[in-house]
Amino acid sequence: MLTFNRVEFSYTNQQVFKDLHFTIDQGDFTFLIGKSGAGKSTLLQLIYMNILPTAGYVQFGEFSSDSITPKQLPFLRRKIGIVFQDFKLLSDRNIFDNLAFVLHVTGTPSKLIKRKVLFALSDVGLTHKQTNMPNQLSGGEKQRVAIARAMINDPMLILADEPTGNLDPETSLEILNILKKINNRGTSVLFATHNYDLVKRTEAKIIKVSDGKAVRVTLKKSATS
Secondary structure, X not given: OXXXXXXXXXXXXXXXXXXXXXXXXXXXXXXXXXXXXXXXXXXXXXXXXXXXOOEEEEEEOOEEOOOOOOOOHHHHHOOEEEEEOOOOOOOOOOHHHHHHHXXXXXXXXXXXXXXXXXXXXXXXXXXXXXXXXXXXXXHHHHHHHHHHHHHOOOOOEEEEEOOOOOOOHHHHHHHHHHHHHHHHOOOXXXXXXXXXXXXXXXXXXXXXXXXXXXEEOOOOOOOOO
């Protein structure tokens, strides 16, 4: 489903990746780990092609970074749901309208919007919060809304960029379990984190970004996992 083939990427005077190569199959749950500054967020941007490699290519489904056109980018991104550390909810509208906005943008028929929004909120246990504003929710609730928003267009892949970075350990585990539930239904998940304790709680592929490359690693599982 996703292939990085000999990818190189540099910012001005700073090389981030050199000969980056790995694959993710449909249905995989994969952790992306590495120290701060290793390039985890840059790697995620390469997947949804917000940036493009300076050498090599990224292939996601039928889309390739070496041939994609600006007109194709929206179609690529409809197949990817993104969950950010800082939620990125729209502060001027309630939770229902935060999710409905995504559907309006992608041209979903109006008669389907309410059904899809309520299903997504039910999936993360927040139907009762649909009329609340974002500032009325806890951090964990905001992240659950962000997951519902990422899932609402039935993507092939969820990219979670440090989704538990601002949350306490108990809430972080709740977020992990929601993403595992989504993965169990067949959606691939790439979960970028520096929280190794969280990684040790589940069986998953682990890719570590270090020195511009990606390598498969194994961590000793937590006794409480």
